Amino acid sequence: MRNGLFDSINPSMKFFVILLASILLIFTSSWKMNLFVFALSLFLLIFFSKASLLAFIKSFLPVILMVVASFYSGYINGNQAEHSPIDSALLLSSRVLAYIGLGFLFSFTTNKKALIMSLIDQCHLSPKFAYGILAAVNLIPTLQREWTEVNLAYRVRRKKVGILPFGPLFNSLVNGIRWSENVAMAMESKGFEGDRNRTYFLKIYVKPMDFLFLGIFLGIFLLGMIIFK
Amino acid sequence: MSQVPAIRGEHISFRYLEQGTRILEDVSITIPREKITVLMGSSGCGKSTLASVLCGLFPENGGVLESGEIYLCGDFITNLSVRDRAKRISMMFQNPDLQFCMATLREELYFCMENYCISPNEMEEKAIEAAKIMGTNHLLDQNIYSLSGGEKQRALLTCIYLMDAECIFLDEPFANLDPDGVQDLMGLLKDLCCKHKKTIIAIDHMSDHWQGIADRFVILKKKGQVLCEIEDPRDLPSYQALFLKEGIAYPGIWKKKEITLQEESKAILSFKNFSLPRIPEKTKKSSFLFFQKKKEIKKKTDYLLEDTTFHIPEGRISAILGKSGSGKSSLLMTLLKQRSYQGSILLTCKDLPKEYQTLSQKECFKHLSIAFQNPSNQFVSQNVIEEVSDGLRRLYPKKDKDEISSLSLKLLKTCKLEDYQNYSPYMLSQGQQRRLAVLSVLSGGQKILLLDEPTYGQDYRSAKALMDQVSKEVLENKITVLMTTHDRGLAAAYADHIFVLKDKKIKEVSKQ
Secondary structure, three states, X not given: OOOOOOOOOOHHHHHHHHHHHHHHHHOOOOHHHHHHHHHHHHHHHHHOOOOOHHHHHHHHHHHHHHHHHHHHHHHHHOOOOOOOHHHHHHHHXXXXXXXXXXXXXXXXXXXXXXXXXXXXXXXXXXXXXXXXHHHHHHXXXXXXXXXXXXXXXXXXXXXXXXXXXXXXXXXHHHHHHHHHHHHHHHHHHOOOOOOOOOOOOOOOOOOHHHHHHHHHHHHHHHHHHHHOO | OOOOOOEEEEEEEEEOOOOOOEEEEEEEEEEOOOOEEEEEOOOOOOHHHHHHHHOOOOOOOOOEEEEEEEEEOOEEHHHOOHHHHHHHEEEEOOOHHHHOOOOEHHHHHHHHHHHOOOOHHHHHHHHHHHHHHHOOHHHOOOEHHHOOHHHHHHHHHHHXXXXXXXXXXXXXXXXXXXXXXXXXXXXXXXXXXXXXXXXXEEEOOEOHHHOOOOOEEEEEOHHHOEEEEEOOHHHHHHXXXXXHHHOXXXXXXXXXXXXXXXXXXXXXXXEEEEEEEOOOOOOOOOOOOOOOOXXXXXXXXXXXXXXXXXXXXXXOEEEEEEOOOOOHHHHHHHHOOOOOOEEEEEEEEOOEEEEHHHOOHHHHHHHEEEEOOOHHHOOOOOOHHHHHHHHHHHHOOOOOHHHHHHHHHHHHHHOOOHHHOOOOHHHOOHHHHHHHHHHHHHHOOOOEEEEEOOOOOOOHHHHHHHHHHHHHHHHHHOXXXXXXXXXXXXXXXXXXXXXEEEOXXXXXXXXX
16 A cells, blocks of 8 residues: 655655745745645655654654644734734644645655765765765764763762753763764775765666656645645 | 885874874884784873874874874875775774764675775675674674674674775774673684784783784883884783883783671672663653654563672672673663662661662662763863862862862872863873762762773773772772672772672672
């Protein structure tokens, strides 16, 4: 039933199309269009992607809070000449939904490594920069472990950490700088020069299917814009 | 060909900052081919810096090379590109966490091959072949983050093997490994040297595990200069006086502690039928910072420790030995309320036994404190004296500022840190940082002190200074120390009680 068509689309192209869609969305002011965009994203996520729905639902829970909050604030403060409060409330909260939908559509269907490789291939991103990002992303679990340890150290020493944890942040920053030097030297020691003179195991191409699918996506999007004007 | 030395450095002078002091001064060193050379020297003598300079990583990544010429396999180093340099020499750094830029070993191997422009069609085959030879087949597709320290080192050696560099420079490769893990890796290195004709240079604080493996030892003195070269490892015993003078450990340097305390001491922590699950159950604080997919494995619960009973005596030093990954650190984490457990832990303070589970984390931290493996994670202020006085202020709330600062200074003096009182803790050397961390933990006045690998990566001199300080505190203030370590000699020298974690049980072993 579900197929991974949207997952396999060229990441850079997907990125720019979704970026274009979200820019176009700025120029509309209809809550119906917003809900349409959200529904479209949801539809693609469910039927054209193999992304874990459980993870999606989990990440969606905090969004509900944001939607309710923006609805409420729109309802309270949105009493303007052209719009009734319920209109502004709907517009505000559905706008949040629409952007979250587009964002999730991109992030849940895109592999980070494929995205970076595609940025090198299609957007001529320098490998030095690209691999730097990749190394940083792969360091996140280590960073997370260190972060809990720093915080634990503060608690063991019975130091209070406020809402803004400046102390632990300082520790992590100092360590982070050391780490980045260390990782950079380790990469260099593996022969990484950062120039384009290298081969790629994972090469990302632009397929005709990408144009077709993203064209249809944009078409439906524009159609929505016209209908829900 | 073998006439040309693998590395030749002449009159190297190097400093990190334009105006700073010289780290290396007029160092000349020659490393012969196809041999295992061990570089030794006290902490802060510039070993690691020398390694990076010889590998060409400095001054490219910082620092100033004032003078000196380096030849790798006969070629002048500045004429070589990064790629050519990496073909001649490959470096393995101290911290295995910071050497990978990909998520799995397979990807890391591909990354190495991409750097050398190897055709993508050959990559898979080559990666598998290298993994087979280095015995890392089963690690290929595992997440590197989840590997143990030893496995990471092995994975890294696989990369190095694959890149086929002529020299391999190892910076304290065994700092994090248990003796079995060391033997394992040592066999691999020996193979690389003998079968694959590689030159291996290793930096280490300890000479014991290199016996029978290393071909030659080089001892460095201050500023990285070569003090002496021992061409025949059999001569090692005759250099003991020199080792001692330079503060480097040799086999049997730790003298066994004489048992002076005769009276029985009560147990301060009693573990009864204690079990520790391998996969920690969810802690209260879940991280919302990064959405991480966690695959929850619903298997039969696997235990690190199972139904074990032991007692930690009060006012003594207890050491826990055991393989890496066997659960020593997890045990300490349990005492910090980071993990759930089954069974009971009784904490007896002032003759009042309390069940550990009923205490809040805050109450626990009134009684116990920890010095982590990585000291830079636990500094809470921006200068050295503040680290100590922070705890003292809490301990003696009635004393005024001057009294606190004179007390702090006194404490710093015991560890020879008084000259650095206004420095940032991050500017101290590794050994100094660790001593400061232990001092700051001691200043909090808690009665139980946990030390996680207190002497890891330290030379004999700083390890001794640190442990002497701890022993003194134990005698004077009746605190209880529970430490984990891989160093049996150290455990025998300082611990009153030695526990061994084996087969999911913790048992006390007699010291003889």
